[in-house]
Amino acid sequence: MVVNTGVKVLVQKEQTQKKVNGKQVASQRTAWDIVKISRHPERPVLQDYIKHIFSDFMELHGDRYFSDDHAIIGGFATIACQKVMLIGHNKGKSALENVERNFAMAKPEGYRKALRLMKLAQRFNLPVVTFIDTPGAFPGIEAEERGQAESIAKNITEMASLEVPVVSVVIGEGGSGGALGIGVGDRILMLSNAIYSVISPEGCASILWRDASFAPDAAEALNITAHALLNHEVIDEIIQEPGEGAHTDYQKITDEVKNAILKNLRTLVNIPTDVLLEKRFEKYSAIGKFQTS
Amino acid sequence: MAWYSKAITEKKQQKNTLWVKCKQCGSHIWQDEWDNNLNVCPNCNFHGSISAHQRAELLFDDGTFYEMFTDISPVDSLNFKDLKGSYKDKIEENKKKTGISESVVSGRGQISGIPAVASIMDFRFLGGSLGSGTGEKILQAANFAYDNHLPYIVFSASGGARMQEGVLSLMQMAKTCAGVARLNKKDIPFISVLTNPTTGGVTASYAMMGDLNIAEPGAVIGFAGRRVIEQTIGEKLPEDFQTAEYLLEHGFIDAIVNRKDLKEYLSKVLSYYNR
Numbered sequence: 159m160v161v162n163t164g165v166k167v168l169v170q171k172e173q174t175q176k177k178v179n180g181k182q183v184a185s186q187r188t189a190w191d192i193v194k195i196s197r198h199p200e201r202p203v204l205q206d207y208i209k210h211i212f213s214d215f216m217e218l219h220g221d222r223y224f225s226d227d228h229a230i231i232g233g234f235a236t237i238a239c240q241k242v243m244l245i246g247h248n249k250g251k252s253a254l255e256n257v258e259r260n261f262a263m264a265k266p267e268g269y270r271k272a273l274r275l276m277k278l279a280q281r282f283n284l285p286v287v288t289f290i291d292t293p294g295a296f297p298g299i300e301a302e303e304r305g306q307a308e309s310i311a312k313n314i315t316e317m318a319s320l321e322v323p324v325v326s327v328v329i330g331e332g333g334s335g336g337a338l339g340i341g342v343g344d345r346i347l348m349l350s351n352a353i354y355s356v357i358s359p360e361g362c363a364s365i366l367w368r369d370a371s372f373a374p375d376a377a378e379a380l381n382i383t384a385h386a387l388l389n390h391e392v393i394d395e396i397i398q399e400p401g402e403g404a405h406t407d408y409q410k411i412t413d414e415v416k417n418a419i420l421k422n423l424r425t426l427v428n429i430p431t432d433v434l435l436e437k438r439f440e441k442y443s444a445i446g447k448f449q450t451s
Numbered sequence: 452m453a454w455y456s457k458a459i460t461e462k463k464q465q466k467n468t469l470w471v472k473c474k475q476c477g478s479h480i481w482q483d484e485w486d487n488n489l490n491v492c493p494n495c496n497f498h499g500s501i502s503a504h505q506r507a508e509l510l511f512d513d514g515t516f517y518e519m520f521t522d523i524s525p526v527d528s529l530n531f532k533d534l535k536g537s538y539k540d541k542i543e544e545n546k547k548k549t550g551i552s553e554s555v556v557s558g559r560g561q562i563s564g565i566p567a568v569a570s571i572m573d574f575r576f577l578g579g580s581l582g583s584g585t586g587e588k589i590l591q592a593a594n595f596a597y598d599n600h601l602p603y604i605v606f607s608a609s610g611g612a613r614m615q616e617g618v619l620s621l622m623q624m625a626k627t628c629a630g631v632a633r634l635n636k637k638d639i640p641f642i643s644v645l646t647n648p649t650t651g652g653v654t655a656s657y658a659m660m661g662d663l664n665i666a667e668p669g670a671v672i673g674f675a676g677r678r679v680i681e682q683t684i685g686e687k688l689p690e691d692f693q694t695a696e697y698l699l700e701h702g703f704i705d706a707i708v709n710r711k712d713l714k715e716y717l718s719k720v721l722s723y724y725n726r
Contacts, residue, residue: 297679382618
């Protein structure tokens, strides 16, 4: 396996990620290649999708308890003619903005704002669309002090019974609990070069390999790519990125994401709430593999 | 990770059958005394790990505990291998070492005559990590409580989600919380007891979702690992950071209760449940 830490432009052949007889053909990229694409500095972030996909975005601020977290943003938005509540991790477009947005690592106030907006969506009977793109929830003193674990736990629990449809799109990094905190949906879509992991490859390598430089091995072992996760029935759909990654063609990827969201919303909004909730419960009840003897 | 090194110390202790060295105050305690004191240090009140079955015995009235979902055990679905070997081998090792088949024991019984359902995590089994089997046993028990309108108690002792099962383990957070959400809707009490240690994905799911959150004294309870936070902020954290006492102070725990008093405490709480 090639160990590379810097961002490089991939010279590999175009991926052959087609569905053959319903089974995914394995990508030629290694998991680590995909990790690097998912973290590419020019990769489109939530604000790019807002610009390209949504005709209107009314940002709403604050968790009503403590402050307004800039790592997670949200508000009313319109996609085609469909009005929704949009919530997502927002990485910055520059180093400076990234610092201001804490690299999309949310604190409890971010998760609490997200929950407030989801409840607001229920009040207004609007579907919720969440965009996931975070290295993880912020690991700092103030986050622990204000209940990082509680805020994520609460969101996960409340989302399980939120009475409007929820579509989640993993557009870049799906970093563990920090991602799941806005990620319990009826449909989980994932970009073909996005990742979704229980722990960062570096973190896993430093615990199980006792050396963070084994991150590429950990990335492989953790099954964090969209293809692996579709096979394990954790996600519902892959949104194919153009050529060498989403960063090479903003127009194309945002169109794809728009179509995928609309297609799923069209189905979901017609499902009666009690059926929707029952299906959501069944969906999450069924995730996981274990033995019964 | 702190819990990891503690687990190693514990392993070393097991080899010595005569006395136990307290991890907190360092005093030597006779094994008999340690056992009789429910693995709690008589000198400094440090609450050591205790097996799930021992806990079930302490919690439920004599002869009333009936274990459920015992047929569920982990499977190495990702074919996960790290430097020290395969997850598959680790599963077998842990089964042999602990005599249980997953990191949690679920069952029902009576607590001072009140029927209840409980899931009790066992830290000895893969650091009490939350795997697919763990999630399944916790959800199934929640479903049993839901169907039978019984209060549900979960004792947590866990390093967090089980890395060797990748995102499947992360999703157990959503799976278990979906069970808790249904209990909430039906107004069935859910009590969470957090014991040393309760961290990561377990804290960020059902463990923090109790209608009552109870902790044992000194239990380490947190989301991010101590070392990760220290690396992020570049300084040492205070001694009491992420302890049960710290969480009580910050409003996330209802009460800290000594192990020997837990049954009485929970009985009293349940006696207020006017169904």
